[in-house]
Amino acid sequence: MENAIGIPKKRRLGGEATLAYALLAPAVLLMLLFMAYPIIYVFVVSLFKTNKLARIQEFDGFRIYGKLLADKENWKVIGRSLLWVITGVTTKTLFGIIIAVVLNTKYRGQKIARLLFVIPWASSIPISVMLWRWVYHTEFGLLNHTLKSLGISANPPVWLGQPISAFLSCMWVDIWIGIPFMALVFLAAMQSVPRTLYEAADIDGATRSQKFRYVTLPGITAILLIATLLSSLWTFNDFNTVYILTKGGPAGTTNILITYVYQNSFEWLKWQKASALSMFTFVILSIVSFLYSRVYFKREAM
Amino acid sequence: MLGLGYTNTNRLMKTFAIVLTIILLSIMLFPFLVMVVSMFKSSEEIYHIPPYWFPQKPTLQNFVTVWHTIPLASFFVSSAIIAFGAVILNTMISVPAGYAVARLNFPGKKTILYAFLVTQMFSPVVIVISLFKIVIGLKLIDTYISVIVANAVFTTPFVIWMLNGYFSGIPKSIEDAARIDGCSRVGALLRVILPIAAPGLVTTVIYTFIYGWNDFIFSLTFLQTQDKYPLTIGLYQFVGRFAVRWEELLAGSFLAILPVLLLFFFVEKQLVSGLAGGAVKE
Numbered sequence: 009m010e011n012a013i014g015i016p017k018k019r020r021l022g023g024e025a026t027l028a029y030a031l032l033a034p035a036v037l038l039m040l041l042f043m044a045y046p047i048i049y050v051f052v053v054s055l056f057k058t059n060k061l062a063r064i065q066e067f068d069g070f071r072i073y074g075k076l077l078a079d080k081e082n083w084k085v086i087g088r089s090l091l092w093v094i095t096g097v098t099t100k101t102l103f104g105i106i107i108a109v110v111l112n113t114k115y116r117g118q119k120i121a122r123l124l125f126v127i128p129w130a131s132s133i134p135i136s137v138m139l140w141r142w143v144y145h146t147e148f149g150l151l152n153h154t155l156k157s158l159g160i161s162a163n164p165p166v167w168l169g170q171p172i173s174a175f176l177s178c179m180w181v182d183i184w185i186g187i188p189f190m191a192l193v194f195l196a197a198m199q200s201v202p203r204t205l206y207e208a209a210d211i212d213g214a215t216r217s218q219k220f221r222y223v224t225l226p227g228i229t230a231i232l233l234i235a236t237l238l239s240s241l242w243t244f245n246d247f248n249t250v251y252i253l254t255k256g257g258p259a260g261t262t263n264i265l266i267t268y269v270y271q272n273s274f275e276w277l278k279w280q281k282a283s284a285l286s287m288f289t290f291v292i293l294s295i296v297s298f299l300y301s302r303v304y305f306k307r308e309a310m
Numbered sequence: 311m312l313g314l315g316y317t318n319t320n321r322l323m324k325t326f327a328i329v330l331t332i333i334l335l336s337i338m339l340f341p342f343l344v345m346v347v348s349m350f351k352s353s354e355e356i357y358h359i360p361p362y363w364f365p366q367k368p369t370l371q372n373f374v375t376v377w378h379t380i381p382l383a384s385f386f387v388s389s390a391i392i393a394f395g396a397v398i399l400n401t402m403i404s405v406p407a408g409y410a411v412a413r414l415n416f417p418g419k420k421t422i423l424y425a426f427l428v429t430q431m432f433s434p435v436v437i438v439i440s441l442f443k444i445v446i447g448l449k450l451i452d453t454y455i456s457v458i459v460a461n462a463v464f465t466t467p468f469v470i471w472m473l474n475g476y477f478s479g480i481p482k483s484i485e486d487a488a489r490i491d492g493c494s495r496v497g498a499l500l501r502v503i504l505p506i507a508a509p510g511l512v513t514t515v516i517y518t519f520i521y522g523w524n525d526f527i528f529s530l531t532f533l534q535t536q537d538k539y540p541l542t543i544g545l546y547q548f549v550g551r552f553a554v555r556w557e558e559l560l561a562g563s564f565l566a567i568l569p570v571l572l573l574f575f576f577v578e579k580q581l582v583s584g585l586a587g588g589a590v591k592e
Contacts (some may be wrong), residue, residue, distance in 0.1 A: 025416035031406035038403060042463040043429050046440035062443060102538055107334055113327040121331050122577055128338055129576035131567040134526040134542040138549050139341040139563060142556050150344045153361045245433035248526050252546065266435050271440050286436040293431045
């Protein structure tokens with residue numbers, strides 16, 4: 009009946025929208041309850057004094073933020089987190105590109121090599137991090153043994169025992185976990201660059217490095233941006249590495265913001281401070297994402 | 311002459327690539343090499359000064375001992391429950407949602423897609439503080455459900471984005487044809503779209519499975535009794551003890567890593583192109 013007189017377009021869109029909302033409802037509800045609500049809740053908690061059971065006591069306003077802005081330890085942790093992200097993502101990207109270029113060369117065993125490169129990422133990450141505790145072991149660890157027997161260092165450091173070397177050790181493990189993803193994504197991107205572009209470059213007499221600079225790099229820029237953005241977020245949020253290797257020690261010198269949040273909450277039961285620190289992570293990550301999206305859309309507009 | 315020169319550089323490049331591969335692989339696989347040689351050592355051999363690389367009297371004893379000293383089987387079962395649970399819950403909510411954003415027109419679509427993307431910024435650690443209170447409030451502390459839901463929530467946005475990519479790639483004409491043949495929308499989704507998108511769906515399932523299998527933070531926070539610990543937490547508790555028996559722990563780690571690794575090798579190519587494709591598609 010209705011068909012005979014023709015359904016107005018608006019009505020049909022309405023039906024489609026209703027169906028769409030119905031299909032989206034479970035996902036959206038779950039997100040609101042377990043993602044949006046916790047974030048709002050964390051913000052609210054930061055405005056109140058809390059007891060050890062994380063119960064809200066009296067209203068405190070934004071005082072905790074003032075305290076944190078004046079707190080030297082807090083700035084140290086933030087500085088360390090930024091250093092962690094910048095060094096980490098840069099190193100992961102460099103290693104990723106090198107491995108992708110190597111794997112993009114045709115040679116025998118290249119397929120097996122690709123599978124082997126993925127192992128750090130594919131094996132259970134928390135367990136791989138535990139393996140590193142044994143690798144870094146001062147007396148029995150095979151890392152120090154190898155450094156000694158290769159003559160690289162006669163007196164290798166107590167890796168996880170001293171502030172600077174412990175931080176570098178943690179950073180390396182985080183980098184090590186992140187490299188395979190970068191390598192595989194870049195490899196996929198490189199292989200999607202049309203062959204004809206390389207053939208054209210060959211005709212123009214381009215050298216290998218010129219081809220990399222003028223054909224490969226522009227071809228992978230979009231993925232490079234997205235992969236480094238994702239990697240920045242993951243690196244910043246990497247809780248497992250520091251927590252499992254050092255728990256932020258010795259004396260808090262390897263804490264990054266994310267482990268500092270966890271310690272303040274579940275170990276020291278300073279819920280208000282932990283909540284406020286969480287808001288710091290949001291602000292920092294929002295700025296990073298915003299800068300990235302500007303670069304990304306600027307590039308697209310060109 | 312030109313041809314000869316080209317072959318020479320090519321061979322040089324190949325050799326260079328192989329040498330570089332070996333160096334890079336020995337860096338990347340170092341801890342696993344250490345694990346594989348050490349798990350066959352007896353405790354006298356592993357705690358020998360100076361240490362040596364290869365076991366002199368290789369033994370399988372550690373695998374037997376670790377099975378008895380720590381409840382490895384129970385950890386395995388817990389990991390599987392959490393990972394499969396997350397996969398089921400995640401698929402049930404992501405497939406309809408992914409279909410809706412890929413195929414239907416409705417106001418607020420872009421906002422919802424971007425809202426999902428924004429959630430990628432949030433670390434589980436930050437959410438876990440208030441999630442912990444919710445879990446206590448719902449009396450779900452020390453239950454698998456709490457960990458399963460948390461893992462499903464954290465994988466859902468990325469999975470919806472990936473599914474959005476896969477579903478959009480399927481020509482609309484196929485779905486229209488099914489509907490002319492009398493399929494309802496849901497029928498077309500189940501009988502036509504899903505089978506075509508199956509490779510993509512496999513990718514998202516494995517992504518979620520690995521995420522759940524690797525879960526550390528939610529299990530660490532929500533689970534309190536040992537018989538519910540997954541492998542990650544179970545082995546971590548073991549490392550935290552004062553006298554760690556590393557030779558046993560390394561054997562246990564090997565057993566824990568193996569299933570995921572095998573799974574990964576089977577689907578490596580698909581998973582990676584899926585991740586790359588899904589992440590890049592607008």
